[in-house]
Amino acid sequence: MNQKIYGVTMGDSSGVGPEIILKAFRQGEIRHPIVVYGDLEALEYYNNALNYGVTFRKLQTPAEFEEGALNVIDLGALRRQDVTPGKLSRQSGRAAREYVVTATRAALRAEIAAVVTLPINKEATQLTDPHFSGHTELVGELCDAPDVTIMLVSDELIASHVSTHVSLAEAIRQAKKDRIATIIRLTCEALERLRRGRRVAVAGLNPHAGENGLFGDEEIKEIRPAVEWARSRGLPVEGPFPPDTLFYLAARGKQYDAVVCMYHDQGHVPLKLLDFEGGVNVTLGLPIVRTSVDHGTAFDIAGTGVAFTRSFIRALELAAQLATDP
Numbered sequence: 643m644n645q646k647i648y649g650v651t652m653g654d655s656s657g658v659g660p661e662i663i664l665k666a667f668r669q670g671e672i673r674h675p676i677v678v679y680g681d682l683e684a685l686e687y688y689n690n691a692l693n694y695g696v697t698f699r700k701l702q703t704p705a706e707f708e709e710g711a712l713n714v715i716d717l718g719a720l721r722r723q724d725v726t727p728g729k730l731s732r733q734s735g736r737a738a739r740e741y742v743v744t745a746t747r748a749a750l751r752a753e754i755a756a757v758v759t760l761p762i763n764k765e766a767t768q769l770t771d772p773h774f775s776g777h778t779e780l781v782g783e784l785c786d787a788p789d790v791t792i793m794l795v796s797d798e799l800i801a802s803h804v805s806t807h808v809s810l811a812e813a814i815r816q817a818k819k820d821r822i823a824t825i826i827r828l829t830c831e832a833l834e835r836l837r838r839g840r841r842v843a844v845a846g847l848n849p850h851a852g853e854n855g856l857f858g859d860e861e862i863k864e865i866r867p868a869v870e871w872a873r874s875r876g877l878p879v880e881g882p883f884p885p886d887t888l889f890y891l892a893a894r895g896k897q898y899d900a901v902v903c904m905y906h907d908q909g910h911v912p913l914k915l916l917d918f919e920g921g922v923n924v925t926l927g928l929p930i931v932r933t934s935v936d937h938g939t940a941f942d943i944a945g946t947g948v949a950f951t952r953s954f955i956r957a958l959e960l961a962a963q964l965a966t967d968p
Contacts, residue, residue, distance in 0.1 A: 645675060646755035647704045648961055649748055651741040652680025653760030654767075655725050655734045657939025658949035660688045662760060666951040667712050668694045674962050675713075677704045677754065679745040681737060682716040687725045692947045704753045717744060727945030735766025742777060746784045749930040756931035756961035757781070760954065761939045764807075775807040778925050781932050789824050790927040793832055793900075794909055794936060795960060796917035799893045800838065800900040801909030802829040802926060813905035817847050817860055822868035822902070828926040829900050830877050835964055839899030843888055844869050844881030847904040851884045865904075919950050922957045924964070931964045933957040 653659025664685065666672050678685070682700060689696050699711040707713050719737035726734070745757045759777050767774045774780065782790035793802040804825050805813040826842060833840055844865060845851075848858035855862055865882040872879045881902075883891075889912040892898040903909035913921050914936070921936035935953040943949060 645707075646962070646965060647707050647753075648674050648676045648958060648965075649704065649745040649754035649757050650676045650678050650958070651745050651757065651759045652678055652684065652738070653741075654731075654738040654763045654939050655681065655684040655687075655720055656727060656729055656731050656766070657761055657763060657941055657944050659738075659760030659939070660685050661692060661945065661947060662935075662949050662951050662954050663712070664689055664692065664694050664696050665947065665949065666954055668696055669951070671951055671955050672958065674958055675707055675709075676758075676958070677701060677707055677713045677715055679715050679741040679748075680717065681720040682714050683722045684720050684725050685712070685714060687722050688945065691945060704748065715744070717741060728941045730763065730766050730941075732766065732769040735763060735768070736770040738762045739767050739771055739774065739780070742780060743784060746781050746930070746932070749932075750785065755965040756933065758954070758957050758961050759932065759934040761935060761937060763939045763941070777932075777934060778806050778923075781925060781928065781930075785928050785930060787928050789828070790925055791825055791828065792906075792909075793829065793924045793926050794913045794921050795836070795924055796913055796921045798916040799889065799913050800833070800836075801903050801913050802832070802900060803906060803909050804902065804904050806906055808906075810905060814847065814860070817864055817904050819864045819868045819871070822865055822904075823871045825902055825926075826868060826872045826877060826879050829902055830872075830879070832924065832926055833900055840878045841897070841899045842877070842879040842902060843883055843892060843898040843900070844879060844902045845885040845888050845904055845908060846882040849884070849886075851882045919952045920956055921953060922960050924960065931961055933961040933964070
């Protein structure tokens with residue numbers, strides 16, 4: 643591959659994914675060569691409905707990329723009549739999963755430099771894949787990478803996660819020393835590649851980080867030993883700290899460059915509050931680069947043309963940065 647080509651998955655056709663791609667392309671915001679893994683008829687539906695006037699080029703492989711049009715690898719899973727903006731669709735859910743599978747396999751073959759994903763609706767995808775829990779887990783399985791996790795990146799805050807799309811009860815069960823130590827290591831490695839500083843703080847699981855065992859002993863038995871393991875290997879990590887003050891110290895006090903969170907909402911809530919439109923999801927622990935927008939399918943506004951493109955553009959820019967050879 644002479645030039646780096648980035649694969650973008652279209653997302654669920656009932657949501658805002660297709661129009662975000664079209665809108666960003668029409669507005670000249672896309673600064674890197676991309677190929678879209680999706681359905682051409684779905685893209686044409688939104689292109690006509692929104693009067694965007696985007697021209698398309700249908701490819702068989704990313705190597706056929708040419709400037710001047712939106713390059714699309716058409717999976718042929720949907721027809722125009724299958725596109726139902728704002729409505730849960732079995733066909734769209736199945737197709738959205740196939741876009742991710744196809745793009746991930748292309749990245750593993752080094753046909754594309756990275757994968758940038760637009761949102762899937764989990765409920766729709768589970769209609770044909772009952773075990774589907776999210777992009778992160780699916781891509782990790784395809785890459786045979788058991789230690790994947792989410793890192794959210796914004797200008798205000800970076801947060802990685804010990805557990806992802808599981809219940810809170812399961813998240814507590816997963817907060818074990820070995821898993822926490824792995825996420826600390828992956829976070830430190832990612833910060834090196836992002837060149838965003840190296841200071842990592844680890845959040846506690848319980849209120850007040852357990853208050854020396856008064857409110858739970860996970861900090862004593864699992865989290866602190868993981869931090870000590872990391873420090874013994876020279877990693878610049880501290881904690882565990884009470885989450886209610888830690889995010890302020892990281893985001894406002896700038897005392898830390900990233901926070902390792904114990905569960906999904908512990909990291910997602912502060913980051914989305916600080917930068918909902920600009921946050922980017924990065925999957926750690928993969929042999930490929932995968933980034934994503936940090937928002938959902940937004941069925942309520944699908945097809946209206948008002949969806950913001952900022953998270954997508956930042957996800958593409960971050961993918962390009964991570965895919966750059968050191």
